[in-house]
Amino acid sequence: MNAVIIHESRGRMRLQCRLKQKEMSLRQADLLEAWFQKQSWTSRVTVHERTGCVILYYTGARETVLQAVRQFSWKQAEQSVSLPAHSSRMLNRQFEEKLVGKAALKLVSTLFLPTPLRIARVLWHAVPFLRKGLRCLRQNKIKVELLDAVSIGLSIIRRDFATAGSVMFLLELGELLEEWTRKKSVQDLAQCMSLNVDRVWLNTPEGEVLTPVSQIRPGDRIAVRVGGVIPVDGMVTDGEAMVNQASLTGESLPAAKRPGSLVYAGTTIAEGACTIEVRQTSGQSRYDQIVAMIERSEQMKSATESKAANLADKLVPYTFAGSLLSLILTRNVTRALSVLMVDFSCALKLAMPLAVLSAMREAGREHITVKGGKFLETIARADTIVFDKTGTLARACPKVVRIIPFSGHRETEMLRLAACLEEHFPHSMANAVVEEAKRRDLKHEELHSKVNYLVAHGISSSVGQERVLIGSAHFIFEDEGCTVPAGEQEQFDALPLECSHLYLAIDGQLAAVICIADPQREEAQDVLAALRRLGIQKAVMLTGDSRRTAEAVASRIGIDEFCAEVLPEDKANYVAALRAQGHTVIMVGDGINDSPALSEADAGIAVSDGAAIAQEIADITIAAESLWELARLRQLAMALNNRIRNIYRFVLGFNGGLIALGVAGLLPPSASATLHNLSTLGISLHSMTSLPCNGIETTPEK
Known part of the structure; x- marks a missing residue:
């Protein structure tokens, strides 16, 4: 790519692309941005299509970046990068042009059109609003559209065309901003939820x-x-x-x-x-299906959104009643019209969904995908969190930490035999055994006969004339009746509690115990402490590991309660029992076996590098890098609840004040309408800003 560096600092570079055409196309900008984001050294990148500038934050060697930029070609980028079916850049361009066009048309008509033409334009624009109001009357519904139609109609009857025009302009502006923000939020959210299959x-x-x-x-x-x-x-x-x-x-x-x-x-x-x-x-059809789901699915709306929408329509009759009462008491049509110009519904209907969608979008920037506003509400009020152990509290990469031989067997020979059997069934513990044998450079020949695998139990086979078994304690000692060699019970009782144990038996006697451990997440203990400061009262761990292993992990991390040796259906039953007791439960898991419990919980959270089926079933997905995203998610949910309460207070207080001033005759209808619509726009724009979470402490305790 032909480009020059126009500004540079440590880890940051501003590039000016030299293109054949005057301006970079929207597709080129999307393609270039996607290509940069795919590079391992890119921290953050922004491409400005109008100026052809690229602002790049990078890590690593500067020369590596420059070399990659020199070798960039549009043809290769087209082959290596998949662009989404819908471009956020295109959406922004469309709505920017609409917004500028609408404002310019209003300015030109106000300054340059003669009065008869301005009146004709107002009357023409009033037709759709009046039609919506008449439709409400025909359906016997008293809704916001009827209130808008009456306000505009009365202003026209009073020959106050300037007020009618201003009201319609502000209403159209509000609708445009609402549509823009909603589509942008839905699109950003849908991209977060789109497939990430490379x-x-x-x-x-x-x-x-x-x-x-x-x-x-x-x-x-x-x-x-x-x-x-x-x-x-x-x-x-x-x-x-x-x-x-x-x-x-x-x-x-x-x-x-x-x-x-x-x-x-x-x-x-x-x-x-x-x-x-x-x-x-x-997967472009998948993208479209996600967008349709978010836009149409009422079940994904939070109770707060539904309550706001219902309350908005319920308040319309009271606005009409206030206007009529003002007319009766004051005999002043202007004061009555001032009340009609104000309603509570616009801000409530507009600000609530925007606040929720913006919170979901902000969560997406934190690598947290939330599939519906109601799940944020659930996270905010939850009092219990349930963890699967492997893949969540511990990283899902088990390692062999120790091999304890019995019956006089050699440690290396037992590992060699175990790896020979386990390589045929690559579950996580088997992989740990095989990897340890590779690390020690142990070659294992196929000496055994046919291998029989029993799901969730173990493996049985034969080596020469000897019957070899490897698996869980239940399989070795209870199902197969193997025994600990005489005189070695004390060594058996001293097995490390913090490890999972894989038992190897030969001809009915224990031959070795392979101790395997999942590396604990370093941040797990601090995250649990932060969640408790954020109002979580109970933390539970469910695991298929032995009770001894679970107890050691729980005491080290600070878990309140644990259940060991549980099956997938046991996890789901445990979560159901907690809900039956009146708890609001969050379930965090990563595997196929966690899927039933994720479905059963009030809100299921899956770790993004876990099983795909768990991610699909879960209501929320977090990235695998750190559990601190759980604390951040709780922060966002609580901050969203605070914002929604503040919106209610402001809308009711401010619009109530406008009505009072209108009844008192201190505000003319035009000023009342302007202040009402500007407040609606203001609260809507505020709903789209980042949620303030600084007041909520999540840093580790000293």
Whole structure:
């Protein structure tokens, strides 16, 4: 790319792109910004299409950045970057032009149009407002549209065309800002919730090849396996799978998909695997479905939003009654009209949804995806939080920390044998064993016979004439009846409590115990303390690990209550029992086995690097980097509740004051209408600002 550096400081660079055309196109700006964001050294980037400037914040060596910029080409960027179907930049440009055009037209008509033409323009613009008011009358509804129509109609009857024009201009301006903000918020939110699938397994004559999703075309065939997200719309051509479509249909039960069945982007495979022939690429239909869901789904609205919308319409009759009472008492049409120019509904209907959508958008900037306003409300009032252990309180990358041999066996030989068996079933603990054998450079030959795997129990096989078992304590000692070698019970009783144990037995006797631990998240203890300061009263941990392991982790982190050796249905039942006791429960998990509990909780939170199905079922998704996002989420939810309470107070107080001044004759109708509409715009713009969370303490206690 041909560009020059016009300003530079440490870690920041301002580039001026040299283009053939005068101005960078919107698509080019989106493409360039997406390309920069994909680079590992980019911290933050902004592209200004009108000036062709790029403001780049980066990490690492300056020369690496410059070299990448020199090698940039638009053609390669098109192939490596997938742009969303809808551009925020395009949306902003459209509404900027509408806003400037509307303001310029109002100014020109006021300054230069002769009076007859200005009156004709006001009458023409009044027709849609009057039509909406008449429609309300025909439907026997007293709503905001009727109030606006009466206010404009009375002003025209009184030949106060300036007031009627100003009221309509402010109403149209408010509607435009509302539509702009709502569409922008929905679009930003939808992009947060869009698929983040970079690569897929493409079927080729040479076999499966990991391929960037941007290179997938209709007609290609891709393979998707259990736990994976289906990144495209297509048809199953091979294999069978149970597909969870809750994100699209709301149905919690997976649907069976066989050859000939259609599958859709954004759904997840709960069981099985299949090959899909691509019909539509890039998951763009998925994007449209998300936007439609956010815009149309009433169930995603918070109770506060619904209450505000209902209250807004309920207050309209009282505004009419106040106007009529003012007319009866004062016999002054101007004072009565001043009351009509004010209503509580505009600010309530406009500010509440904008506040919620802006909070959701702000959460998105913090790498927190919230799928509906009602979940923020739930987070704010929750008193109990339930954690899965692995992947949340502990990182989901178990490691072998110790190998304890029994019966005179050598440590390295037992690890070699365990790795030989476990490499066939790559669950997390098996991976830990295999990785430890690799780290120690142990080669393990296939000496065993057929391997039998029992889900959630262990593995059985034979090596020579010896029967070898590896698995949980329940499997080894209870199901298979193995014993601890004589004289070694004391060593067995001294096994480290903080570890999970994998038991290896040969011919009915314990041969070794492999101690495996999930590295605890360093911030877990401080995050729990912060959540308690934010009003969480009870923290619970549910885990499939042994009671000894769970007890050690719980005491170290500061968990109030824990349950060990639980199955997925046990987690869901536990959450249901807490709710039955009157608690508002947040569930945090990351795996397929957490999905039932995430669905059962008042608000389910999934960690973003966990199973795709958990993310789809969850109401909220947080990034995997740090649990501090839970505290930030609680902060945002509580700050949103505070803002909504303040909006109610301001709207009722300010508009009530305008009505009082109008009845007293201190405010003419034009001033009353102007102040009312300006206050509505002001409170709406305030609703779109960042939520103040500084008053809520989340820093670690000293």
